[in-house]
Amino acid sequence: xxxxxxxxxxxAPAAFADEPLSVDATVLLFDDGLADVAPDDTVFPAVRRVExxxxxxxxxxxxxASAAFDIVRIAARPDDLTxxxxxxxxxxxxxxxxxxxxxxxxxxxxxxxxxxxxAESGDDDALIAEVARSVExxxxxxxxxxxxxxxxxxxxxxxxxxxxxxxxxxxxxxxSGRVTVERLPSRDDPMVARLQRVREAxxxxxDVIDEKFRELGSEISNVYRLWxxxxxxxxxxxxxxxxxxxxxxxxxxxxxFEAYKRVYDVYKWHRQTVxxxxxxxxxxxxxxxxxxxxxxxxxxxxxxxxxSKNAEWYRLLEALFEVETRRETL
Amino acid sequence: MTGSLSRYGLVxxxxxxxxxxxVEQPLPVVEQPTMAAELGGAWERxxxxxxxxxxxxxxxxxxLARSLSDQQRYGGAGPTGLPAGEAxxxxxxxxxxxxxxxxxxxxxxxxxDRVLVHRKDDFSLSCDFSAQGTVSERSxxxxxxxAWQGTDLVSxxxxxxxxxxxxxFTVSDDGHRxxxxxxxxxxxxxxxxxxxxxxxxxxxPAPAYDCVETFSMKRVCSTSELDL
Numbered sequence: 052x053x054x055x056x057x058x059x060x061x062x063a064p065a066a067f068a069d070e071p072l073s074v075d076a077t078v079l080l081f082d083d084g085l086a087d088v089a090p091d092d093t094v095f096p097a098v099r100r101v102e103x104x105x106x107x108x109x110x111x112x113x114x115x116a117s118a119a120f121d122i123v124r125i126a127a128r129p130d131d132l133t134x135x136x137x138x139x140x141x142x143x144x145x146x147x148x149x150x151x152x153x154x155x156x157x158x159x160x161x162x163x164x165x166x167x168x169x170a171e172s173g174d175d176d177a178l179i180a181e182v183a184r185s186v187e188x189x190x191x192x193x194x195x196x197x198x199x200x201x202x203x204x205x206x207x208x209x210x211x212x213x214x215x216x217x218x219x220x221x222x223x224x225x226x227s228g229r230v231t232v233e234r235l236p237s238r239d240d241p242m243v244a245r246l247q248r249v250r251e252a253x254x255x256x257x258d259v260i261d262e263k264f265r266e267l268g269s270e271i272s273n274v275y276r277l278w279x280x281x282x283x284x285x286x287x288x289x290x291x292x293x294x295x296x297x298x299x300x301x302x303x304x305x306x307x308f309e310a311y312k313r314v315y316d317v318y319k320w321h322r323q324t325v326x327x328x329x330x331x332x333x334x335x336x337x338x339x340x341x342x343x344x345x346x347x348x349x350x351x352x353x354x355x356x357x358x359s360k361n362a363e364w365y366r367l368l369e370a371l372f373e374v375e376t377r378r379e380t381l
Numbered sequence: 382m383t384g385s386l387s388r389y390g391l392v393x394x395x396x397x398x399x400x401x402x403x404v405e406q407p408l409p410v411v412e413q414p415t416m417a418a419e420l421g422g423a424w425e426r427x428x429x430x431x432x433x434x435x436x437x438x439x440x441x442x443x444x445l446a447r448s449l450s451d452q453q454r455y456g457g458a459g460p461t462g463l464p465a466g467e468a469x470x471x472x473x474x475x476x477x478x479x480x481x482x483x484x485x486x487x488x489x490x491x492x493x494d495r496v497l498v499h500r501k502d503d504f505s506l507s508c509d510f511s512a513q514g515t516v517s518e519r520s521x522x523x524x525x526x527x528a529w530q531g532t533d534l535v536s537x538x539x540x541x542x543x544x545x546x547x548x549x550f551t552v553s554d555d556g557h558r559x560x561x562x563x564x565x566x567x568x569x570x571x572x573x574x575x576x577x578x579x580x581x582x583x584x585x586p587a588p589a590y591d592c593v594e595t596f597s598m599k600r601v602c603s604t605s606e607l608d609l
Contacts (some may be wrong), residue, residue, distance in 0.1 A: 090512060274597045296522055296541070305542075306466055306569030308473035314523075314540045317479060322504030323523040335596040 064079065072198045073121040074134045074190055075205075077257075078111040080104060080264070081139035081151065082128055084140040092145065097336030100343060102144055102277050106151065106179055108268030110137065111261075113183035119190040122254075124261040127350050132250060132257070134158050137186055146172055146282055155186050158205035160229040163189040165246045173279055204230055210246045214368035217242045242372060249364050256357045260350055267346050271339050278335055285328055292321045416510075417529040418552050420498075421491035424559055424580035426484075432577045440473045445471065445572045472572035478565045478576045483545065487561075487580060496527070496534060498550075506536045506548060543568040556584050 081103040088094045107125050114123045114137075129136060136156050143150035149172055155164040165184055168180040190198075208230065210218030223231050236243050296317045303310035412577040445467065481503065488499040498506040508527030509517045518525040523540040534550040549562045565574035588603040 149446070225496070277597050292522065306470035306473060306567070308476045310542075310546055311473050311477045314542055314544050315481070315546065318523040318538065318540050319504050321520060322518070322525075325518075326505055326507075330594070331596055334594040337593050338595040338597060368464065 072195055073119055074135060074198060074201065075122045075124075076111075076114055076120050076135040076186075077124050077126045077130070077133040078107050078114070078137045079139075080125065081107045081141055084141040084144075087142075094145065095332035095335065097339055098275075098278060098332060098333065099144060099240060100139060101278075101335075101339055102143060102149075102175070102272055103139075104264065104343075105272055105275055106139065106141070108174060108265060108272075109176065109179045110139070110183055110186075111265075113180060114186060117183070117190075119187045124257050125264040126257060126260060127264075127354065128369055130257075131208045132253060133204060134201050135163070135186075135190070138362070139182070142167060143169070144172070146286070148172060149175055149178060151178065151182065153182050153185075155189060157201045158208055158230065159201055160224070160227070163193075171330055173283060174358045200232070203233060203235065206243070206246060206250065207232070207236075209250055210242070213249065213364050214242065214372055216369055217372040218246075241375070242368070245368060245371070249368070253357065253361070256353055256360075260353050263346050267342060271342060274335065274338055278331075281331065285324060288324045292317060292324065295320070402410070404476070407543065416493070416496070418532040418534065418550075419556060420489045420496060420534060420550055420552055420559070422489060422582050423585045424484070424487045424489065427579040427581050428485075430463050433477075434475060434479045434576065437576055438472065438574070441471060441572055441574055442468070448571070452521040467570060467572075470567060471572055471574060474565040474567060474574040475576075476571055477546075478563050478574050481565075482563050482576055484544060498536070498548075508534065508536060545573075584597050 073087065083096075083099040083103040085094065085096055085099055099326055111123045111125050114120050126133075129138075134157065138154045138156075140152045141149070142152050148169060150167055152167050152168040153164060154162055156162050168182050168185075170181075204222065207218055207221045218236075220233055221232065221236065223233055225231070231367055303313055430451070444591050449464075449467075484501045484503065486501065490497045490499070494504075494509065494511040496508040496510075500506070507517050507525065507528075510527070517527050523538055526537040528535050530549075532551070536548045536550075538546045540546070544567045545562045545565065547562075547566075549564075551560045551562075553559070559582070561578045561580065562575055563578065564573050564575040590604060592600050592602040
């Protein structure tokens with residue numbers, strides 16, 4: 052996009068319509084939690100990464116279906132545009148249990164929800180549905196004034212980043228990230244209208260990134276479903292191995308070949324089950340990692356492009372504000 | 382080379398017998414900053430050099446009988462032959478070792494901190510040296526220990542009931558031959574049973590296709606670079 056076009060966009064008239072009282076939410080890609088995994092834990096990085104994407108994707112889909120939300124996007128990094136940001140971190144996913152730590156924070160910096168959700172492995176759909184219901188309940192519990200305020204603050208926060216000279220006085224932020232509204236711009240402030248237009252343009256990029264993640268989520272959900280079926284079957288095998296181990300003592304006379312072979316075989320079956328799982332986890336990574344690499348590259352390109360555009364918006368908005376305030380002073 | 386391997390094998394087997402006295406004693410931790418030998422590659426059995434199971438069993442019998450005889454003599458009683466339980470247990474261990482050492486090919490992958498010995502119809506012996514200590518795997522089904530002892534790689538499986546299976550891998554100086562001594566011991570037998578298997582390194586033919594294992598599509602192969 053060329054600078055002249057950006058300038059035209061900023062100078063065009065804008066209507067300042069009343070906004071509907073639902074919120075826009077951004078679901079940040081879940082933290083896969085791999086940094087906190089103990090070396091002895093059996094955790095497969097590729098599987099965790101897929102879980103982080105799919106659970107973010109699933110949560111965003113469920114929030115989209117709720118009337119409490121206007122637009123819900125998946126994003127790779129936090130931004131100043133968002134009215135409500137939902138972050139998640141996978142705390143446990145070990146084949147037996149899953150747990151995610153969820154925080155939903157509004158544009159004022161208030162945490163609406165900070166909670167761990169847990170379920171048995173394989174019940175991830177139910178777990179994410181519970182997260183979605185909890186986030187939705189928090190939105191529905193807020194009064195109209197609160198919703199309107201977080202919408203206004205989200206726009207002003209974006210303004211502070213892009214045109215600090217024009218918007219810097221409207222908000223203050225304490226050390227903990229809590230935002231206080233010092234004053235509000237008038238409804239016909241031309242800078243606000245420009246800011247809204249710039250935000251719409253930025254949202255287009257956010258939508259492209261969101262779409263990329265959705266495509267990937269849709270692509271790999273089938274592989275992950277197969278993995279879940281395999282894990283369930285694998286657990287059955289291990290239960291069977293345990294049953295065999297417990298039954299071994301009474302089957303054969305001590306010191307016989309049959310008794311030794313039985314003990315050895317039970318260990319062998321257990322190790323083969325574990326090693327097959329390791330092998331399939333590598334195969335899982337071989338299948339999904341190239342897809343992640345592809346999207347990582349594309350998202351990085353888009354974010355870099357957006358950063359460069361933001362720098363350009365910053366320069367233009369600051370220049371326009373200076374021109375207008377100088378004209379008013381004269 | 383053969384002679385030195387055999388002599389070393391005898392000493393090693395005796396040390397193994399001594400080392401197996403305590404059932405719960407894992408392998409000693411030997412500080413080994415790097416891999417002490419290169420085992421990686423494909424190895425095929427050299428059947429001509431292998432121990433004969435029956436001859437080895439007879440030798441073990443004689444050793445055990447002599448040991449019992451000495452005990453009885455010093456205890457004041459005359460020799461009466463092997464007790465039935467001892468004999469049965471020794472034969473059982475010999476059959477187990479023979480079964481375990483049956484694969485004619487071993488494929489070993491070795492990295493900076495890991496050795497994996499792939500065996501047909503059996504689990505892969507796994508030696509992970511990335512963590513401190515010698516335990517590679519432990520569960521209710523048993524434990525797997527690994528250590529370098531000199532330039533020998535020793536893998537020990539300690540199984541429920543005190544059954545222990547140890548593999549000692551020794552590679553010749555030129556890296557083309559390998560000897561594996563497999564020893565089984567159990568509380569029911571005062572004598573462990575050891576068997577030597579010999580291997581020659583061979584080059585596997587290069588694959589004609591570029592293949593990758595995937596989860597949902599199994600093995601995917603192509604004559605050109607794969608694009609998943």
